[in-house]
Amino acid sequence: MGVLDIVVTVGLIAVLLRALVRRGPTPGPLLLAVVFGGLGLWRGFGPGPGWLLWPAVVLLTVTAVDVVIAARLFARMPRTESGPVKAELLADCRSDDGRQQLTLAVAPGGAVMMDGVWRDTARRDAVMLTGDCPVCLVEEVTAELAGPDSKALAAYRRDRDAGTNRLIVLRRRGDGWAADLEPVRASPRPFRPVGCPVHG
Numbered sequence: 001m002g003v004l005d006i007v008v009t010v011g012l013i014a015v016l017l018r019a020l021v022r023r024g025p026t027p028g029p030l031l032l033a034v035v036f037g038g039l040g041l042w043r044g045f046g047p048g049p050g051w052l053l054w055p056a057v058v059l060l061t062v063t064a065v066d067v068v069i070a071a072r073l074f075a076r077m078p079r080t081e082s083g084p085v086k087a088e089l090l091a092d093c094r095s096d097d098g099r100q101q102l103t104l105a106v107a108p109g110g111a112v113m114m115d116g117v118w119r120d121t122a123r124r125d126a127v128m129l130t131g132d133c134p135v136c137l138v139e140e141v142t143a144e145l146a147g148p149d150s151k152a153l154a155a156y157r158r159d160r161d162a163g164t165n166r167l168i169v170l171r172r173r174g175d176g177w178a179a180d181l182e183p184v185r186a187s188p189r190p191f192r193p194v195g196c197p198v199h200g
């Protein structure tokens with residue numbers, strides 16, 4: 001087994017493990033998956049060891065499934081203006097039987113992710129805003145619930161300016177809400193809105 005086959009094997013296994021642990025295609029891993037999957041097929045079918053075909057086929061299949069799932073989610077995602085989404089979120093968060101926890105994030109493609117936890121259900125929602133800035137929506141809802149001077153909000157803005165995207169996790173605390181930051185699992189690169197005077 002030559003040096004190239006060792007490199008392809010190590011790369012294939014590393015990218016495959018990453019693809020299985022962190023589901024969802026983001027541009028970097030997608031390119032790596034295609035490159036190492038392609039190298040694995042070439043070595044496996046051709047001059048390298050035949051068993052390289054198996055991890056290559058699994059990697060390319062997992063990657064293709066992730067791309068199809070992401071494309072379907074994107075196609076089905078509701079498209080709406082910022083105002084009604086904000087009003088609905090705040091009304092729910094301020095009602096007694098509304099969300100107990102709300103996780104807000106702007107995905108690398110610009111969708112607003114809004115994971116909610118109620119008393120006995122949990123649901124993942126996402127919307128694509130038509131024209132309005134998704135980062136403004138996330139910051140406005142956080143400021144309304146946790147207060148405009150929330151430390152998490154200031155840290156979110158600072159990290160975002162420095163090039164790192166974050167999740168904002170809002171939880172009910174007493175009569176109000178408290179905000180914490182968590183790392184994003186997929187691509188940490190923040191979305192750059194077009195035409196927003198604050199975030200553009």
Ligand SMILES: [Zn+2]
Pocket residue numbers: 133134135136137193196197198199200
């Ligand atoms: Zn904005």
